[in-house]
Amino acid sequence: MSLFRQLWLAVILVTLTSFIGSFAVSMQSTRSYLEQQLHRKNVDSANSLALSISQLSKDPTTIGLQISALFDSGQYETISITSPDGTVVAERAQDRVDTAVPGWFIDLFPIQAVAGRAQISNSWMQFGVVKVVSQTHLAHQALWEQTETLIIWFLIAGALSGLIGMLILHRIKRPLAAMVAQAEAITERRFLTISEPRIPELRSVARAINDLVRRLHNRFIEETSRLEALHKQIHHDPVTGLANRDYFMSHLRSILPPVNEAAAGNAQSGILLIIRLNDLAEINRRLGHTGTNNLLCQVGSLIGNIASETPDRLAARLNGSDFGLIIPNVDHAGQFANQLTLELTALPSQTDGEVADFCHIGAIRYQHGDKPDELLARADTALATAERQGVNAWHVITGQSSSNSSLVAAANIGDWRHIIDDALNEDRFKLVLHPVVDPAGIQLHQEAVIRLQTQRDGKWLAAGNFIAIAARLNLTGPVDLNVVRHALEPLQSQAGELAVNLSVETITDWGFRNKLAQLLGQYPQLCRRLWLEVPEYGAFRELEAFRDFCRTFKGLGCRIGIEHFGHHFGEFQKLTDLGLDYLKIDPSFVRGIHQKKNNQKFLRGLCSLAHSIGIIIIAVGVQNEAEQRTLIKLGLDGVTGPGVK
Template sequence: MNPMASQLSRGVLLAALYFAGAAIAVLYLHTPADVALFWPATGIGFAAVLRFGSPYVLSVIAGQLLLHLLLAPVPLLFLPFSLASNAIAIWVAARYVRATHPQLRLRTETGWALLRAGSLLCTISASLGSIGLVVAGMVPLHEWPRAFLQWLLGNLLGATALTPTMLLLFGAAQEDLTLASPQSPARLRERVVWLLLMLLLLSGGMAFPERDSFYPLALAALPLALLLWSAARFSPAFTAVATSLVTMLLALVLGLGIGPPGFHRPHSLQDTALLMGSLVVLSVIPILLAASYHERRQAMAALQHRTMVDPLTGLLNRDAFEEQARARLAHSQGPLSLLYIDLDNFKLVNDAASHAAGDEVLRQVARLIQNTFAPNALLAHSGGDEFTVLLEAAAEQASVPARRLLASIEALRVGWQDASLRTTASISLATSLPPHAAFHELLSRVDAACQQAKDLGGNRLLVVAEDDESLRTRNRMMRTALDARDALERRQIELWCQSIVPLTSPPNPRQLHFEVLLRWRDADGTLHPPANLVAAAERFRLGPRLDRHVINATLAWLDQHPDAAARVAHCGLNLGGATLVDEEFGDYLAGRLSRSKLRAEQLCFEITETNVVRDLSLARQFIQRMRTLGCRFALDDFGTGFCSFSYLRDLPVDYLKIDGSFVRDLTTSPLSESVVRAITDIAHLLGMRAIAEQAENEAQLALLRALKVDFAQGYVFQRPVPIAEFFSQSS
């Protein structure tokens, strides 16, 4: 249907509704000079013009004209006043509401605006209509106040009783259009009880009066309690319809005097005003209260939405996802799959283009996730560049959309200023079968697997098996990392030392060369070697914190023992790979050395060849900055990257520490002997000195001396001992 035909059909329908409302009012008219005590057409016409616009005033005129032609003929002189009184008043009132509230919403302030506009409408309509009655000779001039008041009250009751209901039925507030929203069984039972009580109250109230009793005005107030109950418990649309029906019923019964003998039509102006005023109050209070409750529910819903939904992506936030995921795991009878999605190298997007650009990429990825998975899947932005998905599917079915999402993210291009931003993702998937695992266990599995996928280069899907040994290893490492953090906080890390002995000159007991090593005690007091602790700390970004702790503890101990500090010629301290790229470490070390009695040149920082080769430029910058303070450097575990000899020319280190695997095999492997010789020769050629690690016997020492290695370290001299014991043994 074309728009013109649709508007015409709507206009005809509205004219018919207006005519029907006016036809009800005809019941109140005994003579052409009578004024209807209740004019429902006002509410219908007002709502129609408010909802669909000023042109539909023509429907009001058409309905009014049809009324006078078919049901309520009037003198020709009065007809223009009758048509104008309704059309002009409705048009003016609608313009007033639209000027102050362009968007009609079910709000208390909108209700008050409609009430003010309704009062304006009724005043204008009553003024024009009552004047028309006098001009047409239908009402004597001295009867004009009575006609004006009755006209005003009849229109006002029609507006208050029907306008809110008709607006909701016309769809003016879409969120409240549904009359019967899905309800729980308890709420449905409550509604049935309400309806039964309302029927009982109305029927009982009308059966109670006797012929000679006082005028039963109280009947107009009896249903108010139930309507207030409805406003508090049921939907605004239900309350509006109920209020309209009850008001219309009471207006007909009390206004026309129909029903049992105890009811009669009000004859005096005072009775009429009291009746109509009571009905107006009855029709207004429940609607305003319903709007107030609706506002409160909307505010609470908005607050709940903010607590559950991530504002950036529109997905669930972490807390809401975990709560709903736990509920599904507790009640689901089928397989459930949890996906963990982590964008690869997302920090580059933020650093290169800005955090606003990164936010836009996250929004686009969130849309891809929403479009990939079924509507019943739980989707969350867990924080940062991480997303989680829980869907009702086994691993085989869940991996299909997961791989599709992986390809979609890789193909995504986000335009930002003059750049095209892109990223990839690492996705892990774990499936749980009934009885389901606890949420935190499932999350731990996919978190560990996702990190493993990133370690393998990213841009891949990793499906987790329950007996995956690599995940168990990673979980053990995670627990060790937690132990490391706990050990740092509780200061359970101990300093141990091992001698580094000169091979080309006699040792000087007053000049000590040694490396500081770590041991840590768990909650049971058991002493552990550092290998797992250091690896876990480095893996989970605790390395810089651990290195700072060791440096601070070493300097603090030496500051407390100045005699021991004076004997230090070379104090080796290990630094992890993360410390090499920690921009704040240099400032920390400079500040800490300024407060220490130990000189910077007494310290030698040991960094592994693997970490240096990983980012040679950053390593070179770091070493040069530390050397400006006076510190020295040793390249630890040298030889594991044997093919990288060429970078040594530009790497300002003082020592090469030959990896212990070559030293241990020195007496049995010609290859190991050749490697040690080559490293030593290159070290001397570049002005460095060579240190052999893990020397265990005299035969190895003899060969090391023959190869002109400068220093050796290992069990052949001394096993590591606590720092206090080390200095007491060396005294």
């Protein structure tokens, strides 16, 4: 029984007890008072009648008239005169009269009226004794009316007590409800503080919980800051703040999985640029160490601003004079390289020295199936060609396209609208399921990756080949809705749990979000086995929409997570109030983890931090058993990838 029900029950019991006690005392005292008054009346009536008869003749007619005169008033039950020898001289009696008082009330509260007696004299001799007994129906009538009055006042007092009790309980309930919400927020891994209530007992409890939440939050912020510093130290260049070579290579491998790794679903196409600053030693001699570093920072800022325009771009400093830039979903490599050259060559003029031949750029197109080492070799070739072409030159090498990439490049945006619309209408989508296992090898869930068939009996495209185009066409909502419908089928037909990736465009589209919520609302049991995840860049870019998305779909019973996590680790504390269930680490942090001590240290700290607020960590893109063993030792809760069976 809840606390408030117990309090209401206590109020009711106290009120009833008070009423019953006061009612019993009142009834007892009133009945005793009425009995005393009836006795006094009987005595007075008996004395009056005895005096009257004593002064008159004692013949039966006179006596009878005297008794009748008193008895006919209707207030007496019995009037009798008895001689000294016990003989009844005269007697009048009346049965119980009709009354509006219920019989059960009369039986429950009987009134006993003691008879009044007086002696009748006859010339200094005793003639007899008169006995008078009054009717009790008038006393019962008075007692009944008082009872009705008491009940009416009790109801009024009970209503007032209930109103006062409701106000008091409401006053208590508000801080209690806030404290319950705070406790639930803690269980959902959200840091929530409340205002301290005015009630002293509750104020001390609220203050203690608020202090606990603040300590947890501060500790979490401190640990986040420490890991952020470690993350920057491991993956970023200390001078320019750009990613370093190791991080760049890991990211490149993660977006270019081998053709047989269809599970990745992240395959992209775009351009890769290598920017080389010429004769950095001479620049250092002219500008000095500080000036050179300032120039490098300007170059890093320029390239970094280009990379920050979209979350899937990456800029890095590969070595002292070389910079790398990955630009997905861009076709005009020459135009891009030319504009970048113009902006870079304008930088030396802002310094004290003049550098005529400042940089060269080599650019190539990359696509799904390319090998990172071969890709970099071709980029070096393009860079070498640019260096031979002259001052501040650039050169682009066009790569060979695979079959799928050729299809993507050949179709214009209008064609793609028809392709995706037709696929939706004819349901030419399917899900490829890949296992996600815990450290013991037991399946946590299956990860569902979408595939699209561009035409009947045609080849199936991976998500990376069409999702970006679907986003440009504002079609991710229908695609994601179709994916969830397909995901519900295996959940209905077999045991286990399933994870589905949703696009950020879908969670910001209220119409499709509502349709998705209505769809899942029809399957409450299946929602508990459905994991919904959103890319990291989308979650941070649309944080308020993602917060509402978490609240809505966690309410339906789904588990909510973020995939490709790690690139925005510095903003991790923004996620603490979302109640996330899991994070999937980006493959760029996982590749070769068994050989990277610094990455191991970072992931171990991330696991510790996430576990402290109840979030599980899953590694994506595991290639082999060595990586899997290392990740399990680091404390990760699950792994998936080509090396996981």
